[in-house]
Each structure stands twice: as structure tokens, then as C-alpha cells.
Amino acid sequence: xxxxxxxxxxxxxxxxxxxxxxxxxxxxxxxxxxxxxxxxxxxxxxxxxxxxxxxxxxxxxxxxxxxxxxxxxxxxxxxxxxxxxxxxxxxxxxxxxxxxxxxxxxxxxxxxxxxxxxxxxxxxxxxxxxxxxxxxxxxxxxxxxxxxxxxxxxxxxxxxxxxxxxxxxxxxxxxxxxxxxxxxxxxxxxxxxxxxxxxxxxx
Ligand code: MG
Numbered sequence: 001x002x003x004x005x006x007x008x009x010x011x012x013x014x015x016x017x018x019x020x021x022x023x024x025x026x027x028x029x030x031x032x033x034x035x036x037x038x039x040x041x042x043x044x045x046x047x048x049x050x051x052x053x054x055x056x057x058x059x060x061x062x063x064x065x066x067x068x069x070x071x072x073x074x075x076x077x078x079x080x081x082x083x084x085x086x087x088x089x090x091x092x093x094x095x096x097x098x099x100x101x102x103x104x105x106x107x108x109x110x111x112x113x114x115x116x117x118x119x120x121x122x123x124x125x126x127x128x129x130x131x132x133x134x135x136x137x138x139x140x141x142x143x144x145x146x147x148x149x150x151x152x153x154x155x156x157x158x159x160x161x162x163x164x165x166x167x168x169x170x171x172x173x174x175x176x177x178x179x180x181x182x183x184x185x186x187x188x189x190x191x192x193x194x195x196x197x198x199x200x201x202x203x
Contacts, residue, residue: 003051004104011080011096012044018162018197019048025130025158025191025199026052032129032154038117038145039135040064041072041093042083043100045162049132050106058129063113063120066094069136117141121148128152133178134162142174146181153202159188161198171196 001023014022026035026049035053040046040062049060068091071078085092094114101107113120117135131153133145153159164179165171179198182188188200 001048001051003047004106005047005100007044007047009103010044010047010100011042011083013041013078014045014048014162015195018195019045021192021194021197021199022132022160023048023052025160026058027056029129029156029158030056030058032157033127034059034061035130035132036061036063036128036149036152037132037134038063038149039069039133039162040066040097040112041068042096043104045132045134046097046110047100047104047106050101050104050110054106054109058109060110061113062097062110063115063117064093064097064135065116066097066114067091068093069141070138117144117148124149124152126152127154128157129154130158130160132160132162133175137163137172137174139174139177142178143181146178150182150187155202157202158191159200159202161200162196164193164196164198 035049046062053060072091083091083093101110131149135145161175161179163175191199191201
């Protein structure tokens, strides 16, 4: 995998082994349709997905309200002062995200959608080759991401879920809970688990 920029210069929470699995999934599903990512933050995973899309003539839709998840807010564990807009007193990751896309020369491949999952999916109609859920970790946020977008995954397409922690001591449960929902639905089978990244195939 040849990345267009030094990925260590992009803020984010994706491990190298997870990134490699995500990239490969994006390559494998390219013939099926576009990729939709939920939770782009500053664009680290988007660079991997976008690079795979560029190589295969595909498109990545990148959905994020760019106001940060619960843990990114002022006073929370993953707050980053560099991403805090003093004027609005709100987290704003969109400036940094666009900067990442430009540096990686992915503006023609990645289509940013600055919206919540509920707003962005309301009139959506395009079948997806791959869905990557890496959004908010509250139960409602994860459930919305799962319920709003998984119906669009084509047969044979892939559902990737980040931050799956089976042990509650290791992290929040909602990504694990939607992973369990998917497995219990009878509509998906597990393809691989790489650290906290689960990849499932739509049956
Ligand atoms: Mg994540």
C-alpha cells in the first residue's frame, strides 16, 4: 500500500493493522459500489479508504457533523485544543479534515457530507459496496448508524465496525453491541477481526 502522505501527520485513532484491513476491504469491494464512512474526524481512515478508491476508480462518501464525538468535547478524555474553535466555542474537525484531503490529493475521490447520520441518510438511495461505522460511541449514536445505513449495503458488500471491545473494561460497548446486532440479524457473516476492527459480509 502506497499512501499519498505521511499518515503519522494525520490525527486519528486507527491502528496500523486495522488500517491495512480497512484498505484491503475497500479494494476488494470496489466492483460492488461506493464506500460510505461514518465518523471521519480528521481524515486518517479516510486517507486509507480514499487511496483505495482512487486506485479502483471508486468514491468515498464521508459523513461527519465534524463537531466531535462525546469523548472529544471540552473537558473529556480525547479533547484536542487544536481542534477547538474559540469563536464558536465548539469542536470543529472539518478544517483539519479538508486539509488532510487536500494534502493527500483526494478531493476528487472523497465527497464530504457534513451532517449527522440521521440527516445524511434521510433521503439516501445509493447502494453501497462498503460501509465503515466509526461514529459516536453512545448507544443511540451507534444504533442510528447501524439502522440508517446497513440496509444500503449490497449483497456481498462489507460492513466494517471500529472500536469493538468485547470486554467492557477495555472500552465502550455500543460498537460491540451493534456488531452483535449484525451477527444476530442473520444478514451478515464475520470475515475478519483485526484488533478492534470487525469486517462482516452482507449475505
Ligand atoms: Mg474509531
